[in-house]
Amino acid sequence: MKITTISSGDRFSLKRSIDAGTEEQRKTVRSIIEDVRRHGNQAVKAYTEKFDGISLDDTRVTEEEIKQAYSLLDDRLLQVIRQAIRNIQEYHERQLQSSWFYHRKDGTMLGQKITALDSAGVYVPGGTAAYPSSVLMNVIPALTAGVERIVLVTPPGKDGQLSPGVLAAASELGIKEIYKMGGAQAIAALAYGTETIESVDKITGPGNIYVALAKREVFGDVDIDMIAGPSEIVVLADDTAVPKEIAADLLSQAEHDKLSSSVLVTDSAALAQAVQSEVNEQLDTLPRKAIAEASIREYGHIYVAESMDEAVEAVNALAPEHLEIITKSPEALIGGIKHAGAIFLGRYSPEPVGDYFAGPNHVLPTNGTARFSSPLNVTDFQKKSSIISYSQKAFEEQAESVAAFARLEGLEAHARSIEARGRRNSK
Incomplete structure (x- = not known):
């Protein structure tokens, strides 16, 4: 990992060139979407055979397959999943919003009505990998919001089975x-429906470049969560941190992807040197060494600031997906952090506890978008409708002003809509 000394005002970021796909990939995705729109299940079956190497006459999972899954799952792992569900539900229930209304003295009633989306589709990566955590993190906020219909899609393995x-x-x-x-x-099946799948209102969940491009294409016809970039972590630490632990945390992100970014920001040159050595040592024993090594080489960095205030300034410039604060008093630094998807406080709150178990959502803004966006949450599956109810008194008092505003914008019919209800025309 490279070590760089930084000063206040230095400009740098975690932003990487997001893979927007090649023109050929974009054309392929558009062709697939159009094919599914035209031919439904037939097209889905053909592409499943082509890309996943399996021919399926019926893509819907049966009750028998669910029972078989339980029989194959270790009881201890099932208990872990259930505890994670309880933790995630407890956290997301606190995000629930309620409709609200208020009255003015002139009889006007205004408010906001909260309504859950009717349906949502969740994409879970599959094939050779298994991501139960993606199921929990995408489905639970939707359920908590009150979404009545949730559809889950995931690629089958070569044997036609799911994790x-x-x-x-x-x-x-x-x-x-x-x-x-x-x-x-x-994604096309979720967005536009087929003979057996009714379309949904929103699609969430991670996937490869083709999934990401497809989500871009269907956005507007349906809503999507985000186009997520490679994973990233920033650790903000002082000389009380343990180098071995910091190195392990940095590598926990580096092993995700060659494009993952792992950064340490500290005011301690000694810690920087120690962490650099630890990262190199721990890399040698990682099963995914090749991936982690490439990530650390290209996107790993250690920044040494002159003070903790400057270190915090650097963190805000980076606007990371995950931020660990491992200092003598981590809580004291929260107020200064403006941009981060998830903040982990202290040495006993490493990032993986948030990935799987703690409760907050692990679907987080990446590539600097934490400057303006938030983790996936319950409100992402709810709509807000404005409520407006004027009394006659309030209307008559404000009619002239509203009509004048309409004419200011050159909208005469708007003004006449108001004046048609004036006192002279009330009968």
């Missing part, structure tokens, strides 16, 4: 619609 952990997690949450499909064809 027992993914199926059990979905079953524990009561999800009944689960389909074996992935890639752009799954």
Whole structure:
């Protein structure tokens, strides 16, 4: 990892060139989406055979497959999933918002009505990998918001089966619609429907470049959560931190992807040197060494600031997805942090506890977008409708002003709509 001394006002960021796909990939995605729109299940089946190497006459998961998943899952792991569900539910229930109304003295009633989306589609990566945590983090906020219909799609393995952990997690949450499909064809099926899948209102969940491009294409016809970039972590630490632990935390992100970013910001040159050595030593024993090594080489960095105030300034410039604060008094620094997706306080709050178990959502803004966006949450699955109710008294008192405003914008019919209800025309 490179070590750089920084000063107040230095400009740098975690922003990497986000893979927007090649023109050929974009054309392929558009072609797949159009094909699914035109030919529905037939197209989905063809693409599943082409890309996943399996021919499926029926993509919907059966009750028998759910039962089989439970039989294959270790009891201890099932208990872990259930405890994670309880933790995540408890946290997200606190995000619930209620409709509200208030009255003015002139009889006007104004308010905001909160309504859950009717439906949501959740994409869970699959094939050779298994991500039960993606099920929990995307489904639970939707359920908490009150979404009545949730559809889960995930690519099948070469044997046509899905991960027992993914199926059990979905079953524990009561999800009944689960389909074996992935890639752009799954996103198209969710967005536009097929003979067997009714379209949804919002699509969430991570995926490869084809999934990301497909989500971009369908946005506007349906809502999406975000286009997530590679994972990233910033550790803000002082000389009380343990170098071995910091190095392990940095590598926990580096092993995700060659494009992942792992950064230490500190006011201690000694800590910087020690962490650099630890990272190199720990890399040698990682099963995913090649990936982590490439990530650390290209996107790993250690910044040494002259003071903790300057270190905090640097963190805000980086606007990381994950921020660990490992200092003598981490709580004292929270107020200065303006931009971070998730903030982990103290040495006993490493980032992986947030990935799986603590409760807050692990779907977080990346690539500097924490400057203006938030983690996936309950309100992402709710709509807000404005409520306006004028009394006759309030209307008559404000009619002239409203009509004048309309004419200021050259909208005569708007003004006449107001004046048609004037006192002279009330009968």
